[in-house]
Amino acid sequence: MPHNRTPMADPAPVDEHLEAPPAIAFAGATLDRAAHLRDDSERLRALENPRAVLVGTGQEIAVTGAGTLALAPVADLPSDAVLTFLGLDRSGGAVFAYDAAPAELASLRSLMAELDPAEAALAAYAVGMIGWHRVHRHCGRCGHATKVEQAGHRRRCPNCGLMQFPRTDPAVTMLVQNRDQCLLSRRHGAPENRWSALAGFVEPGETPEAAVVREACEETGVPIHAVEYVTSQPWPFPAALMIGFWAFVDPERETTAPTPEPSELVEARWWDRAELADAVENDRIVLPPPGTIGNYLISTWVARG
Numbered sequence: 001m002p003h004n005r006t007p008m009a010d011p012a013p014v015d016e017h018l019e020a021p022p023a024i025a026f027a028g029a030t031l032d033r034a035a036h037l038r039d040d041s042e043r044l045r046a047l048e049n050p051r052a053v054l055v056g057t058g059q060e061i062a063v064t065g066a067g068t069l070a071l072a073p074v075a076d077l078p079s080d081a082v083l084t085f086l087g088l089d090r091s092g093g094a095v096f097a098y099d100a101a102p103a104e105l106a107s108l109r110s111l112m113a114e115l116d117p118a119e120a121a122l123a124a125y126a127v128g129m130i131g132w133h134r135v136h137r138h139c140g141r142c143g144h145a146t147k148v149e150q151a152g153h154r155r156r157c158p159n160c161g162l163m164q165f166p167r168t169d170p171a172v173t174m175l176v177q178n179r180d181q182c183l184l185s186r187r188h189g190a191p192e193n194r195w196s197a198l199a200g201f202v203e204p205g206e207t208p209e210a211a212v213v214r215e216a217c218e219e220t221g222v223p224i225h226a227v228e229y230v231t232s233q234p235w236p237f238p239a240a241l242m243i244g245f246w247a248f249v250d251p252e253r254e255t256t257a258p259t260p261e262p263s264e265l266v267e268a269r270w271w272d273r274a275e276l277a278d279a280v281e282n283d284r285i286v287l288p289p290p291g292t293i294g295n296y297l298i299s300t301w302v303a304r305g
């Protein structure tokens with residue numbers, strides 16, 4: 001079994017003169033979720049300055065001309081609008097999510113690195129909640145139409161009583177490394193020349209650490225000796241939580257040449273740190289977009305050289 005902490009000495013600290021890796025989008029929430037208000041419709045109605053994040057069908061959000069999140073006054077929405085309570089902003093104003101489709105909006109995915117961190121996190125929360133409502137209109141057990149409860153945080157089946165709650169699906173992404181080399185892959189369907197860290201969903205009955213080991217083995221055949229948690233990212237496309245790890249091969253053993261799993265990967269290979277830095281610098285390859293945890297892991301590792 002792999003250890004859940006690396007047995008090796010910590011890699012060199014990040015050189016402070018190098019450019020810091022871009023911040024991870026959607027991870028900068030400042031909203032107070034105020035869950036105690038979800039069951040209190042009287043107090044919810046009385047909250048000050050109620051505004052709503054408008055979410056379109058393709059996970060779009062309403063933005064202002066200046067590229068900030070545009071919150072619509074609830075008073076401007078249809079009187080029968082079904083709102084999901086998200087929480088209270090820093091000034092105590094109530095924030096809701098509203099399924100505004102169809103409307104002309106901007107893609108959250110394209111905006112994730114540009115929005116203010118707190119706004120990006122709020123938008124991800126709204127997109128995740130609205131996306132969940134859209135696919136839970138009917139009971140998963142008996143098929144009856146479900147009813148919205150708890151200010152949009154629960155759907156109950158009036159026929160069989162099944163309660164459904166907003167979903168978050170854990171997924172892992174890991175930068176597999178061996179001293180001064182890391183393992184990157186090109187995936188089917190990804191932009192040409194984009195090299196990424198390995199990733200996959202956590203399966204039922206599995207820990208994230210075990211998923212790292214399994215995915216690395218399934219996708220490349222490379223055995224993992226130790227894993228170490230780094231950071232995480234809410235990823236509302238549609239409902240994932242990306243959990244980021246360093247994954248280490250056994251430094252005592254000969255390095256395994258990766259065998260890419262053909263249905264998922266076009267190519268997988270080890271990169272020397274200096275070679276990778278040079279390839280990125282000279283635009284010979286592209287990394288996952290800034291704001292993604294994949295970009296963060298790779299950029300951080302390269303900066304440690």
Ligand SMILES: [Zn+2]
Pocket residue numbers: 139140141142143144157158159160161162
């Ligand atoms: Zn039911």
